[in-house]
Amino acid sequence: MDETVKKITKRMSPKKNRKRRKEECSVFLSYRKRKSLWERISIWKEDIICIYQRLRYGYCYRDTWSIDQWFLTVVPNMIHDLRINSHGYPGSFEGPEEENIQKWDRILKRMEFLFREANEDTCRKKNPYEKEHDLAREEFTVKYGMFGEKLKTEDEIAREKREHTHRLYMMSDVPEYAEISEKWLAAEGELREYRDRCLKQGMVLMTKYFWNLWD
Numbered sequence: 001m002d003e004t005v006k007k008i009t010k011r012m013s014p015k016k017n018r019k020r021r022k023e024e025c026s027v028f029l030s031y032r033k034r035k036s037l038w039e040r041i042s043i044w045k046e047d048i049i050c051i052y053q054r055l056r057y058g059y060c061y062r063d064t065w066s067i068d069q070w071f072l073t074v075v076p077n078m079i080h081d082l083r084i085n086s087h088g089y090p091g092s093f094e095g096p097e098e099e100n101i102q103k104w105d106r107i108l109k110r111m112e113f114l115f116r117e118a119n120e121d122t123c124r125k126k127n128p129y130e131k132e133h134d135l136a137r138e139e140f141t142v143k144y145g146m147f148g149e150k151l152k153t154e155d156e157i158a159r160e161k162r163e164h165t166h167r168l169y170m171m172s173d174v175p176e177y178a179e180i181s182e183k184w185l186a187a188e189g190e191l192r193e194y195r196d197r198c199l200k201q202g203m204v205l206m207t208k209y210f211w212n213l214w215d
Contacts, residue, residue: 082108
């Protein structure tokens with residue numbers, strides 16, 4: 001058997017395709033278990049509608065609640081499957097067949113990687129201060145309330161009632177939590193910039209090879 005055919009056959013192997021756990025984009029609502037039986041029955045009716053819409057149109061109205069998240073969950077899965085099961089490569093590629101196959105594999109792999117990195121849920125980079133910040137947040141909530149209600153003075157409470165305003169206190173307003181809050185926020189900003197760069201780079205690749213994303 002030709003070496004190229006062997007490699008294509010290996011890439012199409014169902015066993016290999018099963019190795020990677022795909023990110024889920026469920027049609028069902030994640031918080032349904034917390035609802036009462038009657039509310040869940042109502043949700044089930046909507047589930048059926050969404051299943052029908054997914055079957056007929058390829059998406060449902062719940063997907064439109066967060067098209068960005070839908071895209072960054074579903075499209076990388078599709079690109080992954082295309083790469084694993086691909087039979088060829090873009091006709092514009094010049095060079096030996098084996099090199100073209102490997103080149104197309106690298107491009108699809110890179111595209112998948114960039115879109116997964118753009119997704120906060122699948123991004124490999126995490127905020128190094130996440131755990132410390134969560135613990136500090138829990139402590140802050142116990143001491144002062146979720147929005148620092150216990151930090152308010154009697155004058156502030158009276159003014160809020162009089163002016164119909166509401167002051168929110170954050171961790172950064174309390175000296176003992178200000179440092180971790182600032183570190184966490186700075187790291188979050190860097191992560192957002194990184195994910196945004198990945199998204200833009202992924203889009204550049206997708207735009208360049210958009211008409212080749214078929215098999």
